[in-house]
Amino acid sequence: MSQNPYKVLGVEETASPEEIKKAYTDMVKKYHPDRFKEDYMKELAEQKMKEVNEAYDAIQKGNAYYDRSRSEEPPRYSTDRSARSESIGTLRDVRMYIHNRSFSKAREILQSISLRTAEWYYLMGIVEVNYGNYDQGKYYINQAVTMDPGNAEYREAYQQLFAGTIFSHNANPYRQHDPAQACCQVCLAAWCLDACCECGGGDFITCC
Amino acid sequence: MYGYLRPLKSPHHDYTLFRAHYCCLCKTIQSEYGLPFRAGLSYEMAFFALLLNALQGADVSIRRETCLIHPFRKQAVFKSSPTMSLCAHLNMALLAGKLSDDIADEERFRPVRRIGLRYLESRAGNVFKGYSRLVSDAYESIRLLEGGKVDDVDAISALFGELLAALFLEVSAGSGLEPPEPMIHFSRVLGRWVYCIDALDDLQNDFRAKRYNPLIYRYKETLLSSDSLEKAYESIGSQEAVRLRLLSEHIMSEYRLFRMRLGLYSVEIDDIIFRTIPCACARIAKKNVVKEKK
Known part of the structure; x- marks a missing residue:
């Protein structure tokens, strides 16, 4: 198999047989094809179950061989x-x-x-x-x-x-500044200033 | 075909050069293959032609013409050249590859697609056949991986990247151009990017239509264990956004290495590389999230 069987079951390589068995049973419960109604989900679940079964068998037989060239090679240390x-x-x-x-x-x-x-x-x-x-x-x-x-x-x-940030929601550099909206904001701000603080430079809007 | 590589709508630019290239290719396709095949022209090919002309330092020569779609308002059309003709053939070879792939994959419109493909092949010349061989070989390899329900997105997108690089080399050789090394790598990464963004864009439709998509197999645990499909799509979108970001940064860094050679053309190409690509990534990656919020 092409993946590390321990990783497929989500356990450490030093896990005890009990832990491995528990992880396997949890996986079977989670991904059993009968849990899914749609055919396509069933197919995906079957594929996942195949991987889980293969991983469990490989660990049980003690020949947890997998294609190391792919990505899962454990680190090798040297004291030399x-x-x-x-x-x-x-x-x-x-x-x-x-x-x-x-x-x-x-x-x-x-x-x-x-x-x-x-x-x-x-x-x-x-x-x-x-x-x-x-x-x-x-x-x-x-x-x-x-x-x-x-x-x-x-x-x-x-x-x-x-782990970098994902693109921003409004990543359009040409997003236009809406002049109408800006005008409204300026008017609203002027009215607030005028209403709340008459000493802020004089009563510009005399009716309020 | 894909439509991701085109300038963004802007009040500051009218992208005359890009539009002129698009119109020139459209007219060339009509004269070589017939009116209906104009619909098969992709924005990616217009970008490709723009890039090739930029590298060649072709004179900017634009005329104004009307056409069937714009009968009253004259449009900018770039002058015809052997390079434009090669790009038109290449576009048709890619269209033929896509049609035969769709015929193999989908029941829908199969007879119409068959007729289109047969007609296209009947009008094909040697240039088309040369490109078509490259395209069909690459599609064959992709189909093999797809048949094996491969979940390695990097591996499968690499095939598409290699195809684009090979086609770029072929067209460059045909127009007597020796492309710089970063340019070849650039087309390779661009091909990968197009494949990855298209896979993410089509994820929901492919899942619904039970079509192969490497992301479905790559994230099968997410799809099986999420509370709802919407949440699964959202999670896949945010994880794949990282890949798209890395790819677009890669495209930009490769592009910077040969950008100085592009002269006047670089203004519009810059816009596509530095604005369109990140915006397309953002739009597609956030597609699922936006839909859910609505």
């Missing part, structure tokens, strides 16, 4: 200091390639690095976003933020890219 410093040097090169917009070269180098640090996830996310693969990019940058929550650059990138 020399590998880590070598990786830092290469990642600096990757930053340079990204800066020069050589995204294919940057991706190629990143794919050859086995040590996946927060920086690796961040740079891979930037590369994927530049390729237009936003879902992948979001996953990678989120992973970088999770691994290194104190890093302001990762957090800001995530905020700016994926």
